[in-house]
Amino acid sequence: MVGSVTTATDSNHRAREDAAARDVASPLGDRRDRFLLPERVIYLDGNSLGALPRAVPDRLAQAVTEEWGAGLISSWNSADWINLARRVAQKVGPIIGVPGSDVHVGDSTSVTLFKTMVAACRLRPGRTVVAIEPSTFPTNGYVASAVARLLGCELRWCDPADPTAALDEDVAVLALTHVDFRTGAMFDMGAVTGAAHDAGALMLWDLCHSAGAVPVELAEHGVDFAVGCSYKYLNGGPGSPAFVYVAPEHQTDLDQPITGWMGHAHPFDMDRDYAPAAGVGRMASGTHPVLALSALDAALDVFDGVDHHALRTASLSLTDYFIELVDARLGGQLEVVTPREHARRGSQVSLRHDQAYGVVQALIDRGVVGDFRTPDLARFGFAPMYVRHVDVYDAVEQLVEVMELEEYGRASYAVRNAVT
Ligand SMILES: Cc1ncc(COP(=O)(O)O)c(C=O)c1O
Structure with a gap:
């Protein structure tokens, strides 16, 4: 027995x-x-800071020692630093269901949200409401409130259980976080984007908690704008730069508020007057963070063939x-x-x-x-x-x-x- x-x-x-x-x-x-990954640690916090991809330390060492240390300023050309943000964007695009040529990478998520929200509102002149959900990550609310003040708009808090109920003919932009940072609840991207468009509004998604973990099909759903960080499921490292997607039909008229020299059509002409770069490149403002982008560039190779x-x-x-x-x-x-x-x-x-x-x-x-x-x-x-x-x-x-x-x-x- x-x-x-x-x-x-x-x-x-x-x-x-x-x-x-x-x-x-x-x-x-x-x-x-x-x-x-450290031994004897079970890491369940990659939704806050992703783990270290094996390829990153060598890539960073190369960027510091060979490119910066030995190459000095010539590395802008010899190591192609000048195109690094564009190269990284090429790797981000497929992860969020769009061509990399419609993606820009460079600032923090908060700064990118600000630039994108202002640009989106300016594409809907005459509409006076920015709508977001109250359960969103705090920075999104702070930024949306600043954008509303700056543009003389109303900030409308919508019901997270039915954000589309807040839509009417006054809403310029509906800005939602795809996956809620507290609960992990996910919106139906296709249905919400469709409802925003039916109301004549533009749709901006925050992908911080979805890119790299949840299939995101921005082009398929006709999304106008999306912003996301790269240090969570994309494993770019602490403070790695955010990305922004701008749908092709909005790029020509896009008027973002931080018109720095790196978003200029010809930065090295040093013109007095601003002329925006063609395409999504006009979302750039200042010099991109080369070391952080180098780490992210190597980190994103983990997604090859996935x-x-x-x-x-x-x-x-x-x-x-x-x-x-x-x-x-x-x-x-x-x-x-x-x-x-x-x-x-x-x-x-x-x-x-x-x-x-x-x-x-x-x-x-x-x-x-x-x-x-x-x-x-x-x-x-x-x-x-x-x-x-x-x-x-x-x-x-x-x-x-x-x-x-x-x-x-x-x-x-x-x-x-x-x-x-
Ligand atoms: C959903 C969401 N949006 C925005 C942010 C802010 O990002 P950043 O600190 O890069 O500006 C975070 C940070 O965790 C976030 O979770």
Whole structure:
């Protein structure tokens, strides 16, 4: 009889083997090998800062030592720094479903949002409303509010459950974040863009939490503008520059507000008067960040040959598995706030708990890195390129122990705020 008793350890072992088998079958194969990940860390925060691609350190060393150190200023030509932003844009384009020639890369997301929102509003003279959702990332609201003040427009907060209800003949631009940074909820890009167009408005999407993890088909959906950062799922490194897409039909009349020399048609003519460059190049303002772009250039090669639908399949498999394990083992204690419907889910899962800050800190102490979003969310990102099902399994094991041992009581957000 003893031989037929199944222990918890046996079934845990089998469950972990099942998880490992899912990894072997992953449509992304061995992409994880292209990253340098610390041992004994389960990294579930790639939705905040992506992991380091293996090719980046050498590329950066080359940019610093050979190109800057030895080549000095001649590297603008000999290392083709002058076209670096354009070359990087060529790699970003396919990831968001558009030609790279319609993409510009260079400033921070916030600055890019500002330039794009102003330019978009100027394409709809006579319309006086900029509409955004109140649940958006704070910078988007701050920027939209500044744009509205600058242009004498109204800032309209729309209902995230139905943002299209805010559309009328006054709305110049509807600016939404494709995947919500708190909950991981995803808008239906095609339906919302279509509704904005039906109302005569232009559509601007923030892709910070989707580019590189969720298939994005901007051209297919007729999107007007999109902006996104490159340091999350695109793994460009801390503070790496943002990208902007401008639909071809808007490029000729595009009037962005920071008309610097690098967006000039002939920057080295040093003309007194501004004449915009042709195409999306006019979104440039100043000199592009060569070192950051060099890192991003190397990082984006990780996407070479990756089928976007395979990426999505892998991402959904990871988030489904995490939700399934949390439901089964912690259902009464942690609320899954991320939508369960695939069509409405990005590549993260957020769990609600009134001591979410302590939960996240206790997990970090155990080597499982997620993050906390005020007031009560523990957020876990599943970057499909390098997160495995065994990581999901092990992370939930740690989470179960944290909850059983009530380790979350040790760290409080209020205390953290008081001491920092
Ligand atoms: C959705 C979203 N938009 C904008 C930003 C701001 O980006 P940046 O700091 O590059 O300006 C972030 C940052 O995390 C974000 O998550």
